[in-house]
Amino acid sequence: xxxxxxxxxGKKLGLVIDLDTCVGCHACVVxxxxxxxxxxxxxxxxxxxxxxxxxxxxxxxxHTFEVTPEDAPASIVHFPKSCLHCDDAxxxxxxxxxxxxxRGEDGIVLVDENMCIGCGLCAWACPYGAREMDPxxxxxxxxxxxxxxxxxxxxxxxxxxxACVRTCPAEARHFGDLGDPESxxxxxxxxxxxxxxxxxxxxxxxxxxxxxxxxTHSHVEPEAPKAKALDAKGFLGWLDKTLEAL
Amino acid sequence: MHPAIxxxxxxxTSGAGFGFLTLIGLGVPLPExxxxxxxxxxxxxxxxxxxxxxxTFHLGRPERAWRAFxxxxxxxxxxxxxxxxxxxxxFALYALNWVFFxxxxxxxxxxxxxxxxxxxxxxxxxYTQMKSVxxxxxxxxxxxxxxxxxxxxxxxxxxxxxWEAAVVSLPFFALVSIVVAWGAxxxxxxxxxxxxxxxxDTGTATGLGSIGKVKLLEKPHSGENYLTKEMVHQIGRxxxxxxxxIALLIGAGLPIxxxxxxxxxxxxxxxxAVAALAMIAGLFVERxxxxxxxxxxxxxxx
Ligand code: SF4
Ligand code: SF4
Ligand code: SF4
Numbered sequence: 001x002x003x004x005x006x007x008x009x010g011k012k013l014g015l016v017i018d019l020d021t022c023v024g025c026h027a028c029v030v031x032x033x034x035x036x037x038x039x040x041x042x043x044x045x046x047x048x049x050x051x052x053x054x055x056x057x058x059x060x061x062x063h064t065f066e067v068t069p070e071d072a073p074a075s076i077v078h079f080p081k082s083c084l085h086c087d088d089a090x091x092x093x094x095x096x097x098x099x100x101x102x103r104g105e106d107g108i109v110l111v112d113e114n115m116c117i118g119c120g121l122c123a124w125a126c127p128y129g130a131r132e133m134d135p136x137x138x139x140x141x142x143x144x145x146x147x148x149x150x151x152x153x154x155x156x157x158x159x160x161x162x163a164c165v166r167t168c169p170a171e172a173r174h175f176g177d178l179g180d181p182e183s184x185x186x187x188x189x190x191x192x193x194x195x196x197x198x199x200x201x202x203x204x205x206x207x208x209x210x211x212x213x214x215x216t217h218s219h220v221e222p223e224a225p226k227a228k229a230l231d232a233k234g235f236l237g238w239l240d241k242t243l244e245a246l
Numbered sequence: 247m248h249p250a251i252x253x254x255x256x257x258x259t260s261g262a263g264f265g266f267l268t269l270i271g272l273g274v275p276l277p278e279x280x281x282x283x284x285x286x287x288x289x290x291x292x293x294x295x296x297x298x299x300x301x302t303f304h305l306g307r308p309e310r311a312w313r314a315f316x317x318x319x320x321x322x323x324x325x326x327x328x329x330x331x332x333x334x335x336x337f338a339l340y341a342l343n344w345v346f347f348x349x350x351x352x353x354x355x356x357x358x359x360x361x362x363x364x365x366x367x368x369x370x371x372x373y374t375q376m377k378s379v380x381x382x383x384x385x386x387x388x389x390x391x392x393x394x395x396x397x398x399x400x401x402x403x404x405x406x407x408x409w410e411a412a413v414v415s416l417p418f419f420a421l422v423s424i425v426v427a428w429g430a431x432x433x434x435x436x437x438x439x440x441x442x443x444x445x446x447d448t449g450t451a452t453g454l455g456s457i458g459k460v461k462l463l464e465k466p467h468s469g470e471n472y473l474t475k476e477m478v479h480q481i482g483r484x485x486x487x488x489x490x491x492i493a494l495l496i497g498a499g500l501p502i503x504x505x506x507x508x509x510x511x512x513x514x515x516x517x518x519a520v521a522a523l524a525m526i527a528g529l530f531v532e533r534x535x536x537x538x539x540x541x542x543x544x545x546x547x548x
Contacts, residue, residue: 003320019454029466054469061466063547065448069458076463079452081547090377096314096324115313118306120476121323124247127378127446129544132472138306195453198543200445201377209453 002095004088005104012107012179013145014085014206015165016189020213022172024062024078028164032060032082032143035163040148041113045136057132059083059143060164072217080173082164083130083143084197084205085109091122091131091142100140107179107206108147113139127201150175178206247379248479249537252303257369258529260297260330261391262522264362265399266290267337271359274400275408279348286406287341290399291334294365298330322375326368333361366395373536378543380439380446382536390434393427394532398525401501404518417508420521424505428498431532435490441541451546465548477542486539489531497528 036059037043046056060082068074085102089109092100099115100122102108111122111131116139123131123140131142146162149155159166165173176185188194194208267290270276277283302308315331317324337358343349370391373382400420409416441447448462449455501521508517 002317055471055475057472058467061471063452063462063466064464065452065454066461066463067454067458068461072458074458077452077454081466090375093320094323094372094375096317096321096327097310098313098317115310116307117310117313119304119314119323120306121321121372123472123476124376124542125378127543128451129473129477129547133306133476135472197453198446198450200450201543211453212457 002092002098002100004092004102008104008107010179011105011177012085012087012206013150013176014107014178014185014208015082015145015162016174016176016178016185016194016208016210017080018170018172018174018192018210019077019079020172020210021170022062022078022080022168023170024064024076025169026062027167027169028080028173029058029060029062031163031167033058035146035149036141036144039146040144041111041141042134042137042139044141045134047135055135057134057141059132059141067212072215075212075215077212080164081128081130082207083109083126083145084128084203084207085143085145087204087206088202090125090127090203094121094125096121108145109142110144110147111140111142113137116140127198127203128205145175178208247537247540247542248476249534250304252300254530254533254537256297256301256304257391258297258526258533259293259300260369261366261395261529262398262402262526263290263293263295263297264330264333264366265395265397266402267294267333267399268359268362268396269399269403271337271340271355271357271362273350273352273355274403275410276403276406277408279345282406283341283345286403287337287345289402291337291341294330294334294362322368322371326365326372329361329365329368333358333365336361362395363392366392379540380441380444381540384434384437384439386430386434386437390427390430393423393430394529397423397427398522398529401518401522401525404513405515405522407513407515407518409513409518415509415513416518417505417513420518421502421505421509424498424501424525428494441543441546446543446546448546451543462548473544474548478545478548479538483539486535489535493528493531493535495528497525497532500524500528 033044044057046054048054063079065077065079066074067077085107089102092102097115097117099112101110118138120133131140134141150160161175165175174185177183178186189208192210194210196205270290276286302311314324314327318328340354340358343351367388370388374387376382400423404416404420448460452460454460501524504517504521
């Protein structure tokens with residue numbers, strides 16, 4: 001059923017991404033692709049992988065933005081983007097087949113790939129571009145929050161978190177229950193002023209982004225090194241003058 | 247948005263087909279039985295069916311298309327499928343009685359009309375519901391779809407040459423509906439909601455707008471991807487103004503001139519057919535623009 005769940009446990013699993021510490025290394029992207037090519041659902045395919053125009057499906061992509069404040073030089077912000085597991089997920093209600101659904105027990109938004117007809121409507125409905133059609137299987141792919149890791153008792157405890165979180169060398173990615181105000185991750189959001197992306201779209205994202213910490217601006221204008229006046233004497237002075245005159 | 251031919255073809259032809267079905271159901275004068283009735287049914291039903299079939303070419307897994315009938319409680323696409331099938335089944339019964347027994351059953355016709363209008367409305371709602379595409383997310387979208395559908399239906403009905411029995415002069419009715427339909431479309435073009443009119447920009451998309459001006463420095467991957475191909479389509483906007491003029495000239499201007507000629511010189515089935523074809527051709531351009539010009543929120547990330 002592609003109505004949003006009416007019975008929920010209040011649990012909202014999701015990610016918190018720290019835009020202050022992300023270094024844009026794409027390690028999370030690669031590990032996501034690796035895990036999800038062997039895990040839940042169809043492998044994440046690539047076409048023309050070694051050719052001139054490679055394309056493929058990815059569940060997480062890192063964009064890089066330049067932010068220029070009024071009174072300070074520009075800075076670079078790396079921006080990982082994946083499904084935000086929205087509370088009011090438009091990608092779920094548009095689905096004609098029931099393949100796209102949100103789980104009542106933990107809020108994860110998933111696609112049942114055996115039911116998906118590949119109509120692409122859910123990808124249209126998502127304002128964030130978090131869904132991609134697999135070019136080989138022709139079914140919709142999206143972040144599963146590594147549902148096949150987080151509840152998987154066959155894995156060591158430290159691996160029972162999403163692959164991207166596990167791999168991030170900068171610890172810019174955090175996983176937890178955003179529905180519980182007492183969870184570590186909720187406290188982190190409160191402390192750092194975690195924000196929603198495009199709240200005006202009314203999707204109520206679960207994932208939050210931590211803004212870059214304010215930079216300390218030096219108020220002294222950086223001085224451009226001035227060219228030193230040449231006043232060489234003797235042979236060098238003569239050479240300088242002669243060359244100048246040429 | 248990427249203007250996929252299958253979807254353009256689907257919305258235009260099934261719109262025209264269901265528009266004709268609406269008028270047939272309402273009892274617009276047409277051949278009483280036999281071959282004429284058969285052809286009218288074939289064209290109306292055929293257009294509707296061809297359109298629906300072409301829409302399945304847009305699917306990644308067309309063999310599972312039947313699953314799309316299940317979520318009518320929540321999904322407009324599913325509702326559309328259900329409405330279309332019910333309407334076509336009702337029409338098949340209606341057409342049988344009409345072609346073989348000279349009997350146009352009035353109550354059945356009314357259900358066909360209601361079903362046809364509901365089908366076109368649900369088609370339009372698939373686009374209208376998308377908050378991620380502000381220009382579609384507009385009350386005028388279904389208004390335009392419905393008016394275009396009825397206008398095409400009127401012109402097609404006129405092509406059968408039974409306008410004399412009509413309560414209103416068919417060329418006059420057609421003229422009014424062409425003007426009203428394209429008037430609504432002009433309003434739609436004018437009212438054009440945009441991402442920025444809804445308060446979205448790269449600043450809100452990244453949440454970084456409060457810090458300063460946000461600009462993309464580097465895309466996630468150097469190549470294209472599903473999102474950029476499907477939703478960050480740019481080509482359409484370049485020639486939009488010219489294409490709008492072409493759509494108006496062929497889809498509105500030509501049929502209007504034809505209707506005026508008919509008002510002066512008398513109705514003529516062939517002229518109606520010319521007007522219908524011109525209108526449909528104009529709508530192909532209009533529909534191409536409907537997709538190509540529409541800007542999706544994800545373009546803010548690219
Ligand atoms: S981010 Fe997009 S795909 Fe994910 S739940 Fe929200 S609307 Fe759906
Ligand atoms: S692409 Fe698949 S999951 Fe998405 S709306 Fe269509 S059927 Fe549902
Ligand atoms: S692994 Fe961590 S630091 Fe690297 S791109 Fe992903 S979130 Fe950023």
